Structure formats: structure tokens, C-alpha cells
Amino acid sequence: MNGTTPVIYAQDLVKEFGPVRALDNLNLNIAPGEVHGYLGPNGAGKSVTMRVLLGLLRPDSGTIRLFGQDPWKDAVELHRRLAYVPGDVELWPNLTGGEVIDMFLRLRSNAGEANFSPKKRDELIERFDLDPRKKTRTYSKGNRQKVALISALAADVDLLLLDEPTAGLDPLMEVVFQEVITEAKTEGKSVLLSSHILAQVEALSDRLSIIRAGHIVESGTLSELRHMTxxxxxxxxxxxxxxxxxxxxxxxxxxxxxxxxxxxxxxxxxxxxxxxxxxxxxxxxxxxPTLEQLLMRHYGDDLSSRGVSASTTKKVS
Amino acid sequence: MTATVNAPRHAPSPASARQSSLAGMWTLLRFMLRRDRIRTSAWVLAVGLSGFMFATAMTSVYETQEDIEGIATMLGDPVMRMLVGPIFGMDAPTHERVFSAAYVLFIYIPIALFSIFTVVRHTRAEEQSRRAELIRANVVGRHATLTATVLLTTAANLIIAALLYVGVLAAEFGSEGSALIAAGGFVLGMFFTGVAAVTVQLSQSARAASAMAGAVLGLAYLVRMGGDMAEEGGSALSWFSPLAWSQQTAPFVEDRWWPLLISAGFAAVLIWLGFFLSTKRDVEASMFSTRLGRAEAKPSLGTPVGMAGRTLWGGLRGWGVALILTGLMFGSFAQAMMDAADDLPAEMAQMFSGDDIMLGYLAFMGVFIAIFAGAAGVSGLQQLRGEEHQGRAEYAMSAPIGRTTWLGSHLTVLMIGVAVILALAGLGMGLGAAVSLDEDGGEYIGQLLLATVLQIAPVLAIIGIVTTLFGWIPRLANAVGWLLIGFSGFVTTFSGMLDLPDGLIQLSVFSHLAEYPVEDIEWAPVLWLSVIGIIGLVLGLIGWNRREVNRV
The missing domain is CATH 3.30.70 (Alpha-Beta Plaits)
Structure with a gap:
């Protein structure tokens, strides 16, 4: 694998669910080592993109490549190199948080190879302040999310697919999250970070893409986007x-x-x-322009059609 | 109301405190009716009208008095009593007496199941899904949900009872006996409403609450089996079973009402206990505090099979314990069957194919155990569908686990589990027989073990068929699975009692094996049922690899 192959490459991706066009000629490009912010309103197609990237859904047309390979056909091989945090984490209710984390680390480490590192796991459990002995059915949404985050971040992988990873976390944990993602970046990991928290995307992303109704409406570095607005x-x-x-x-x-x-x-x-x-x-x-203003420009007509004026929302920052 | 005018606004009097614990109850009840309008209506109609269906069907099957005498002789046998309940008035059999003796139990059991499912669905399942806290955050009293649930179940049971009464009357059966049958169904429904009202307080999981209440029903059935087998009209043991309290009314024979008071009394106490326990716990909590588990996983959990094992273990353990106990119990009736063989009616010989009534009986019971093992398989596959539905399958497969590995490891665990359950239940049946038989009991252990092990073939066939659906038409998998199990149970129970067409009997996968040990083993059906199963598993894996995961 040479360094110039994009980690994620999507060209004219189309995915339809009956009459609904979930992905509409979507283009996405992520280079190795890049943290890519993925922004869009609810239902814009962020999670569908993630599930296509994981090879769980098959696109109707277009090209998609992860590390130059087909995510549907080469799923197992590719999944050795990535870790995923689902948007709405459901865990096995009769396992403890610690057991879920270990289970994923072991499944990924391919029968006891060296890249299962209990040290990193313990360190992350400590930093995210998680009690790993509790059964997951007793966890809150935030704690379930921590479990998924820890098992993804403790894994030795090249790509992190994070689908609104901090939606249930408190502000303190948000800070920890930004720290660990920055560390992952320095380790050379690529990250696709779908998020609603603009400050988070602003702080972490090298580049970002704005998706609306299944289509990327804007893509580039934050300063490039600012230049355009x-x-x-x-x-x-x-x-x-x-x-x-x-x-x-x-x-x-x-x-x-x-x-x-x-x-x-x-x-x-x-x-x-x-x-x-x-x-x-x-x-x-x-x-x-703040990132928020950027977004407002692209979702603006959505909001005004719902009777929310752009000026009132602008003040919420 | 002048007294309350000057009182502080938020200091409730005792009377209004009682009222406020029920605040919002009627709104909740309407909401439940709205949510349940199809499901509950379907249950109520199906169960309520089944009385009319059974009654008219049997009247047309047994046309002459001769037919009636025939079935009455058959019902006089201990094996039949085990299946259907105490028998009353078979010395002068009529349509209504045979109906009450042989069919009513199969109307009562769905009533009990309906009551359990309804209570669990509206209480613990709501709490588990955290919808309850959304409701309770509104002006809703502490007891509103449980009260509304009990009212809903009571009303539904009343309508079922009314339909039963009208349906049985329409078959021109006696009025008081019909009323007793309906009332027996109603109090039984209320008893299990009470049981479920208690079990939902005990466990945090809706599945466990249903399983506990279901275990009470299973135990009631087993106790009744033992009691009713011992003598006609039931023995002292029968009276320990809630099912017996409804059956001991002896409709159309003695027409006694007082046994229903026992159920009604217990129902009241249990419902009260449910309310009482609910005040002793927090919303979403159980009566017992959850223990802390392991901070680190055992190495075995880090494999696909280990993961599948942890997912399926709870369910398999429940089915296993229940079926091993059932096997032991069936086996321990062996000596009673030997004794009964002396005055064997001709119809029995026909039904149990062979001279040796005891082995015939055990072979027959082996088929029942196999159907329940098949149910364990279908329930496991239903859990897999849940894994996919709730997003855990896709999360698991984000690790380097392929589709084939994921489904294959779950199927491996499920098949091994079901096979072990069958073997242990067979062993249990053999041990029960060995202990109960006066002589030569030990020689049957191996035979009975082999008999249930051979039943792996039809169970494999069922699992294969449902797996194929899971791979290609996942929407249908659960429904078809339970339909196959229900159909097999119906055919196996009624193939002797109703004149079922041969084609229908052949449709059940459990109708094809030779009745070993009373007959010789026939390897052909074992082989082709296994082949169906294996082809089904392979087709299912192919479909699962081709289709999208959790496509909505």
C-alpha cells in the first residue's frame, strides 16, 4: 500500500431505499493521516455512508474504495485496519463494559497477535472514567458510547470511522475525546468524524465535507471553505x-x-x-465566518422553510 | 370542596394521594388500547373463537354415539389424561363432555400465555426500552401503568370468556357447563396476570420476566400431568396446579363453581403482591441489585464462537433445564404405563404403534421433547434476528469477522446447544424410566438417549428452513419458524384425536421418524431430514452473504 492511495475514495455513489435517495452522487476523498469532519443535518446520509464503508450496504452505482479495496468484497481484510463507533451504540446486555472492550480487541487482534494492548485499554478506561465491571444494560447512553470509543481507540488500526461519537458525552469527556483524537492523528491514523458539535470539528478536522440530502455540497479545508464564503x-x-x-x-x-x-x-x-x-x-x-455560518448557508433554506430564521439561530454559538 | 380551598396547593390529603398514584391511568389505558388494537384484537378473537371451532369440529368428526364411545375409551387412558387433563363423566360420554375433557386445556394455555405476554409487554418491556421513563416524567402516578395493564388484561380476558361462552353455547352445549368453561378461562387468565405482575418486578429483562412466568405455566402443566395421569378425575397432586383449578370444575358433569375461587383468590393476592413489590423498587430497576461482573474478558470471549456462546447461552440454558426436567418427569411415568398396558383399549394400540405401550409412550413423549427443542432453535434464530435488528450484528461485524463466520458461529453454538439439550433430555427420560420401573429399567437408558438423539434430524430440518429464510427473506423468518413449531405441535397432539388428513400430517417434519425404540430405526428419514437441514443452512449462509445487513 503506497502512501498516495486515498484511505477513502467514493465517486458518484448512489444508494436508494425504495423511493428515497439516501446517497445522491456522493463524492468523498480522504488522504492517509487526515482527520475528516463529516457534517450534515439529521437524515442527510451520514450513517448510510458509514454503513456502505463497512460493507453492510451495497451501493446501487458509483465506485467506493477503502485503502484501494472494495468494502463489500474485502470486508474482513479491511476491517482489520479500521475500527467503528456506531451512532446509536447497542451492546450485549449480559456482558460488562470491560468484556465488550476486550472482546473487540481480541477479535481484531486475530487470535492473540501482538497488537492487543491491555496497557492502552487500561489507560483509556481510566481517562474516560468508565467502570468496566458494570453490565452494559445498566449503562447510560454516554457510557455505552465510551465503551465503543475505548474499544476503537485501543485498537491498532489505520482508520477510525466515528459516527457522532460524543453525542452522549459530558463536556469533560468531550475534552478527553479531543485529546485522544489528536493523539491518534499524531500516530498517523485517519479519521472520518461525523459530528454535530461544530467546535469539535473545527478543533480536530484537517478537512471537512458538508453533506445534504445525500450529496456533498462543500468540501475542503476550513480556510478554503471560509474563503468561499x-x-x-x-x-x-x-x-x-x-x-x-x-x-x-x-x-x-x-x-x-x-x-x-x-x-x-x-x-x-x-x-x-x-x-x-x-x-x-x-x-x-x-x-x-464561523463554521456555524457556513453550515447555515447550506442548511439555511431547510430551516427557513420550517419557519426558523437564520438570524435567530446564528446567535446560538 | 371548601375544605381544600385554603389548603396549600401541593399538600395532598391521603385521599388525593391515593388518587395521584393513579394519575394519568385512563390516558395510559387508551394509549395501550391504541398500541394494541391489532395484536390484542387478534389474540382475543383467535382464542375466543377457538372454543367454537373446536366444538363444531369435534361434533362433525365424531358423528355417531359409537364414535363418541370410541374417543371416550381412548381418553380413559393415562397417557391421554397426561396430555389433556382429568377426565370426567366418560362412563356416559356426550359431545360436550368429550369437548370439555379433551380440548379445553388447549384453549386455556393460550389464555395464560396471552395474559403473561400482555402484562410483560406493557410493564417491564416498556421500562427496559426506557420508554417508561418518558411516560413517568409526565403527570403519571406510580401505579398508573400497572393498573392500566391489569385493567387491559382483565377486559381482554373477559371478552375472551364471553366469546368462549357464546361459541360453546352455539355448538348447542349445556349452558352452565359452557359458563364454567368460560369462567375457568377467565380466572386462569387473571391468575397468570398476577404471576406476570410479580415476575416483572423481579427481573430487569423483559425476556427473563416472561420466562419466569412461563416457567410457572410449564410447572403447572407438569404437575397437572403427574396428578391427572395417576387417576381419572385427577389426584391430590393435580390440586397443586393452577390449571387444575379451572379443569376441576368438571363442566357438563358436576358443574361445580368453587374450585374457581382458589384461582380468583391467588390472582388477587398475586396482583396485590405485584403492586406492593413495585413500590419497593426504582423505575427500570429490579428487586435485586445488579452484581458487578468481570472487568476483563476471558480469552474465550474473544472468538466469534465465544461471542455467539455468550449471546445464546441464557436462552439455551433455560430451554435445557426445562426440557431435562420434563424428560425426567416423562420417564418416571414409565411404570404407570406398564400397569396401564394390561387394560389397553384398541385405539391406543393404534396410536402408539406397537404392543409395548410403555416404550410407545416414551417414543411419543420423545417427539414432544423434540418439538420443544425445535422451539429452542427457532427462539435462538429469533435472537439472531434481534442482534441484526438492534444493530449489534453490524457492530460485531465491524471487527474483522466475515458474514459466514458471524452466522456460522452462531449456528454452530445453536446446533450444539440443541443437540446437547436433546441428548440430556433423552438421558433424563431414560434415568426417570430406570428409577421408576420395577425391573430391567436400566436397559432403556441407552435406547431413549438414542431415540432423542435421532430427533436431531427433524430439529436440524426446522433450523435449516428458518435459516434459509433468515438469509433471503428475513422478515418472514420468525413468523414461519413459530408457525412450523405450532403446526408440528398441533399435528402431533391431534393426529390421533381428530381425523387429520394424511397429507397434513406428512407436512410436519416431526411425523417422519420411526417411533424408536418401539419400532426399529429407519435411517432413510433421518438422512433426508438432515440433508434438508444442511441444505437449508448452506442456502441461508449464501443469502446472508449476499444481502445487506439491517436494511431498513
Whole structure:
């Protein structure tokens, strides 16, 4: 396996369930060692993607390759190199958490080969503060998720498929999670991280993809995506900002006391700065779009059709 | 209400405290009716109308008085009493008496099962799925759920009883006896409502609660078997079985009502106990605190077979214990059968194919054990379907375990488990016979062991058929599996009593083996049933490899 083969390669992937098109010409590319954030509203097709990658579902058309191999045909071989954390973790109710973790580590280690490391397991159990002696039927959702996370992270694999891995975890555990993923990254592991927690994706991801209705609508590094979208500028000038009025790349211009607030398309920021400096800048604040704003742009019409205005949701950050 | 006007708003008087423990009960009851509108209606109609069906079917099968006398002689035999219950009034048999003697038990058992399933489904199963906490977070009193459940089950049992009464009357049977049959069904249903109301407090798992209540029903059946076999009209032992309290009313013969008071009394006490225990525990908790388990897995768990073993072990252990006890019990009746062989009616000889009534009886019971072992197999496959449904199969297979390995290891454990259960139940039957027989008992141990081991072939066939469905049409697997088991049970029980067409009998996989040890072994059916089973397993594995996992 040479270093240039993408870890995940999906081209024009289509998956239909009866009349529902769950994946609609989906393209996804993940390089070795990359942490890839996978964002999208509920029902956009994130979990279906994961299950196609695991070879549990068969795409109707398109190409999918994991480490250059077919996830349906070569499932067993590929699964030696990956670990999966399901979105809604169901465990065997009569096993303890510790037993589930060990079971997975042993199943993965192929009859006692060296890569089953109890040291790492114990360390993770400690860091995630899990009581491994309790039966899993008594665990909360967060604790079931910890079990799945520990058994995935303690395994010596090249790829982690994480489907909303921290949905039930408390903020302290969220911090631990970010630490261990960063460590996994330095070990050279690739990660596909589906998540709703934007701060988490922002902190961890090298690149990210936004999926909507089974289709990737945006993909790239966070700064690339920011470049494509609007920067917010709050400025106080000596002269009125009238020269900027009516320009096609300026949006939502309004006055807030002394200041003028507006958004500008990413590729016109330079021009706007030039004209502003001619007006005598007294103070200026410019901030790049938050990830949330990026998302709002892509889910926005979804929300407005449901009667939620973008401006009210923007304040929740 | 003037007294309460000035009282603090949230300080309830004792009377309103009682009321508030039932708050929301009627809403819950309506909700249950809405959720159950198809399932409960189907049960109520099927069980309620079965009385009419059995009654009219038997009236048309046994047309002449001669026919009636014939079946009455047959019912006089201890083996038949073991199957159907105490026999009353067979010296002057009529349609209604034969109906009450031979068929009513098979209406009562579904009533008991219905009551158990309904109570467990609305109480412990709701708690286990954590839906109960969603409900209890609303203005819902502590006792509202259990009360609504008991009311629902009571109402359903009342309707079943009413349908039974009307149905049996419609077959032109006596009015008081018909009323007794219906009332017997009702109190039995209430008894098992009470049993389930208690067992759901005891275990955190709905399956375990059902299994415990089911074990009470099984025990009631076994005790009744022993008691009713001993003498006509039942013996003292019979009276320890809740089933007997409903059957001892002797409808159309003595028409006595008082035995029903025993069931009614126990039902009241058990339901009260259920309410009492429910106040002693937290929502979603059991009466006993859960023990801590191992922090680390044994190496055996880290293999596909080890994983399958842990998944299936609980169910197999339950079936195993029940069937080994059943085998011991069946075996221990051997001497009684020897004694009965002296005044053997001609019909019996026909039914038990052979001169040796005792071995014939044991061979026949071996078939029943095999059907239950088949049920253990179907129940194991149902669990596999659950593994897939609840997402554990896909999680397990995210480890480097192939489809064939996953299903293959579960099937291996299941087949070995069922085979061991059959062998041990056969051994139990042999030991029971050896102990009870006055002479030469020991020589049957090996034969009876072999007899049940041969039954692996039809059980394998059932498992193969259901596995094929699991691989190709998973939606149908559970339903067809239980249908096959129910059908086999029906054919085996009634092939002698009703005039079943031969084609129908041949459809049951359990009708093909020679009745060893009373007959010689025929290897051909053993072979082709096994081949069906193996082909079924292979087809199932092929389908499982080709289809998608848990496609919704």
C-alpha cells in the first residue's frame, strides 16, 4: 500500500431505499493521516455512508474504495485496519463494559497477535472514567458510547470511522475525546468524524465535507471553505459608507449605532478594504465566518422553510 | 370542596394521594388500547373463537354415539389424561363432555400465555426500552401503568370468556357447563396476570420476566400431568396446579363453581403482591441489585464462537433445564404405563404403534421433547434476528469477522446447544424410566438417549428452513419458524384425536421418524431430514452473504 492511495475514495455513489435517495452522487476523498469532519443535518446520509464503508450496504452505482479495496468484497481484510463507533451504540446486555472492550480487541487482534494492548485499554478506561465491571444494560447512553470509543481507540488500526461519537458525552469527556483524537492523528491514523458539535470539528478536522440530502455540497479545508464564503465586517468611518451601497458582493448592510455592519463575499474582501480606507477608518473588526455560518448557508433554506430564521439561530454559538 | 380551598396547593390529603398514584391511568389505558388494537384484537378473537371451532369440529368428526364411545375409551387412558387433563363423566360420554375433557386445556394455555405476554409487554418491556421513563416524567402516578395493564388484561380476558361462552353455547352445549368453561378461562387468565405482575418486578429483562412466568405455566402443566395421569378425575397432586383449578370444575358433569375461587383468590393476592413489590423498587430497576461482573474478558470471549456462546447461552440454558426436567418427569411415568398396558383399549394400540405401550409412550413423549427443542432453535434464530435488528450484528461485524463466520458461529453454538439439550433430555427420560420401573429399567437408558438423539434430524430440518429464510427473506423468518413449531405441535397432539388428513400430517417434519425404540430405526428419514437441514443452512449462509445487513 503506497502512501498516495486515498484511505477513502467514493465517486458518484448512489444508494436508494425504495423511493428515497439516501446517497445522491456522493463524492468523498480522504488522504492517509487526515482527520475528516463529516457534517450534515439529521437524515442527510451520514450513517448510510458509514454503513456502505463497512460493507453492510451495497451501493446501487458509483465506485467506493477503502485503502484501494472494495468494502463489500474485502470486508474482513479491511476491517482489520479500521475500527467503528456506531451512532446509536447497542451492546450485549449480559456482558460488562470491560468484556465488550476486550472482546473487540481480541477479535481484531486475530487470535492473540501482538497488537492487543491491555496497557492502552487500561489507560483509556481510566481517562474516560468508565467502570468496566458494570453490565452494559445498566449503562447510560454516554457510557455505552465510551465503551465503543475505548474499544476503537485501543485498537491498532489505520482508520477510525466515528459516527457522532460524543453525542452522549459530558463536556469533560468531550475534552478527553479531543485529546485522544489528536493523539491518534499524531500516530498517523485517519479519521472520518461525523459530528454535530461544530467546535469539535473545527478543533480536530484537517478537512471537512458538508453533506445534504445525500450529496456533498462543500468540501475542503476550513480556510478554503471560509474563503468561499462571507466575512463579516463591523466598521466605524469618518465619512458615510454610501460608496459601498448596492455593490453586488456586499450583503446585509445596516447601521448599529456609529458602526456599519455588513457581510462581504470572501473573494472581494481586498477591494472592500481599499474603499474603506479611503473613508477614514476609526475602528474596524473583521471576522471570518464561523463554521456555524457556513453550515447555515447550506442548511439555511431547510430551516427557513420550517419557519426558523437564520438570524435567530446564528446567535446560538 | 371548601375544605381544600385554603389548603396549600401541593399538600395532598391521603385521599388525593391515593388518587395521584393513579394519575394519568385512563390516558395510559387508551394509549395501550391504541398500541394494541391489532395484536390484542387478534389474540382475543383467535382464542375466543377457538372454543367454537373446536366444538363444531369435534361434533362433525365424531358423528355417531359409537364414535363418541370410541374417543371416550381412548381418553380413559393415562397417557391421554397426561396430555389433556382429568377426565370426567366418560362412563356416559356426550359431545360436550368429550369437548370439555379433551380440548379445553388447549384453549386455556393460550389464555395464560396471552395474559403473561400482555402484562410483560406493557410493564417491564416498556421500562427496559426506557420508554417508561418518558411516560413517568409526565403527570403519571406510580401505579398508573400497572393498573392500566391489569385493567387491559382483565377486559381482554373477559371478552375472551364471553366469546368462549357464546361459541360453546352455539355448538348447542349445556349452558352452565359452557359458563364454567368460560369462567375457568377467565380466572386462569387473571391468575397468570398476577404471576406476570410479580415476575416483572423481579427481573430487569423483559425476556427473563416472561420466562419466569412461563416457567410457572410449564410447572403447572407438569404437575397437572403427574396428578391427572395417576387417576381419572385427577389426584391430590393435580390440586397443586393452577390449571387444575379451572379443569376441576368438571363442566357438563358436576358443574361445580368453587374450585374457581382458589384461582380468583391467588390472582388477587398475586396482583396485590405485584403492586406492593413495585413500590419497593426504582423505575427500570429490579428487586435485586445488579452484581458487578468481570472487568476483563476471558480469552474465550474473544472468538466469534465465544461471542455467539455468550449471546445464546441464557436462552439455551433455560430451554435445557426445562426440557431435562420434563424428560425426567416423562420417564418416571414409565411404570404407570406398564400397569396401564394390561387394560389397553384398541385405539391406543393404534396410536402408539406397537404392543409395548410403555416404550410407545416414551417414543411419543420423545417427539414432544423434540418439538420443544425445535422451539429452542427457532427462539435462538429469533435472537439472531434481534442482534441484526438492534444493530449489534453490524457492530460485531465491524471487527474483522466475515458474514459466514458471524452466522456460522452462531449456528454452530445453536446446533450444539440443541443437540446437547436433546441428548440430556433423552438421558433424563431414560434415568426417570430406570428409577421408576420395577425391573430391567436400566436397559432403556441407552435406547431413549438414542431415540432423542435421532430427533436431531427433524430439529436440524426446522433450523435449516428458518435459516434459509433468515438469509433471503428475513422478515418472514420468525413468523414461519413459530408457525412450523405450532403446526408440528398441533399435528402431533391431534393426529390421533381428530381425523387429520394424511397429507397434513406428512407436512410436519416431526411425523417422519420411526417411533424408536418401539419400532426399529429407519435411517432413510433421518438422512433426508438432515440433508434438508444442511441444505437449508448452506442456502441461508449464501443469502446472508449476499444481502445487506439491517436494511431498513
Amino acid at each position: 462571507r466575512t463579516t465586517i463591523e466598521v466605524e468611518t469618518a465619512q458615510p459608507t454610501t460608496p459601498l451601497h448596492g455593490l453586488s458582493f456586499i450583503h446585509d448592510m445596516h447601521a448599529e449605532g456609529e458602526r456599519t455592519v455588513f457581510e462581504v463575499d470572501g473573494d472581494h474582501v481586498g477591494e472592500v478594504m481599499d474603499s474603506l480606507s479611503g473613508l477614514g477608518i476609526r475602528s474596524i473588526v473583521a471576522h471570518p
